[in-house]
Amino acid sequence: MSDRISTKVMYLNPLGTAEYDKVFADMVREHKLPDTEVHITSLRSAEGAFKHIEYRSYEAMVTAGIILATRAAQKEGFDALAIGCFYDTALEDAREISGEMIVTAPCVAALEIATSLANRFGIIVGRRKWVNQMNATVHDNGQGKNLTGFYHVGLGVTEFQQDHARSNDLLCEAGRRAVEEDYAEALILGCTLEIGFFRQMSRQLGVPVIDPSIAAFKRAEYGAILKRQCGWVPSRVWSCEAPPEEEIAQLGVFDDAGIFGNRLIVSPD
Numbered sequence: 001m002s003d004r005i006s007t008k009v010m011y012l013n014p015l016g017t018a019e020y021d022k023v024f025a026d027m028v029r030e031h032k033l034p035d036t037e038v039h040i041t042s043l044r045s046a047e048g049a050f051k052h053i054e055y056r057s058y059e060a061m062v063t064a065g066i067i068l069a070t071r072a073a074q075k076e077g078f079d080a081l082a083i084g085c086f087y088d089t090a091l092e093d094a095r096e097i098s099g100e101m102i103v104t105a106p107c108v109a110a111l112e113i114a115t116s117l118a119n120r121f122g123i124i125v126g127r128r129k130w131v132n133q134m135n136a137t138v139h140d141n142g143q144g145k146n147l148t149g150f151y152h153v154g155l156g157v158t159e160f161q162q163d164h165a166r167s168n169d170l171l172c173e174a175g176r177r178a179v180e181e182d183y184a185e186a187l188i189l190g191c192t193l194e195i196g197f198f199r200q201m202s203r204q205l206g207v208p209v210i211d212p213s214i215a216a217f218k219r220a221e222y223g224a225i226l227k228r229q230c231g232w233v234p235s236r237v238w239s240c241e242a243p244p245e246e247e248i249a250q251l252g253v254f255d256d257a258g259i260f261g262n263r264l265i266v267s268p269d
Contacts, residue, residue: 006037006268007224010073010081013042016049018262025264027195034269044261052157063090068259070094074101079224082216086190100233102223106212109219110188117208118185122148122178125190126155148182175205
């Protein structure tokens with residue numbers, strides 16, 4: 001193990017179940033830098049044992065847990081946190097309470113990466129239901145003009161896992177439409193299927209394919225490195241102003257170290 005100070009990153013699975021934690025841990029082991037320590041966490045089941053948050057009502061139910069988890073991570077001294085949902089659930093809310101910790105999420109991170117690789121990109125999603133909310137996120141981040149479109153495959157989050165071969169075929173077909181018919185130069189997957197599939201898909205379609213969980217994690221790790229090396233910490237003035245600590249203490253609802261139901265730690269090499 002290196003004698004250098006490790007960068008600490010948390011990858012938060014914003015569900016009240018640990019079902020996907022190992023998938024994210026395997027992703028981190030493959031892609032993290034040697035000196036990075038990563039904690040993969042999920043919320044306790046009391047926050048709602050959701051297996052997905054495809055619906056806005058589900059998102060609303062887990063938002064408080066995300067805020068509490070962000071606050072807990074900040075107090076534990078993490079450099080950065082990634083919220084593991086392509087809706088970028090509670091991203092701006094979490095940033096407000098995060099202190100000097102970097103906070104990012106899959107959609108905004110994938111957009112940054114896609115637009116550094118190509119001029120035009122398409123986003124492949126599971127269900128048509130997702131498009132309205134994700135489209136708003138793309139436009140809020142100023143990338144609407146670069147979007148060729150959303151390409152849905154008719155699968156919900158849990159359905160992706162039922163038959164990987166069929167899911168892979170549907171994703172590739174949607175990607176083919178985006179590239180050949182709408183001239184997308186890069187693709188973003190709106191839901192992670194299996195770690196590593198993006199490489200196969202990229203080879204098949206001839207354009208970069210961005211896995212959102214990898215994008216969120218690597219953007220968090222990169223932000224943490226920039227913070228340590230360059231002193232670039234999040235702004236806490238004007239629209240980024242955080243609640244006063246004395247008011248937080250008076251309210252007594254923001255600090256809950258027991259918010260995590262599960263935690264897997266990937267140590268520095």
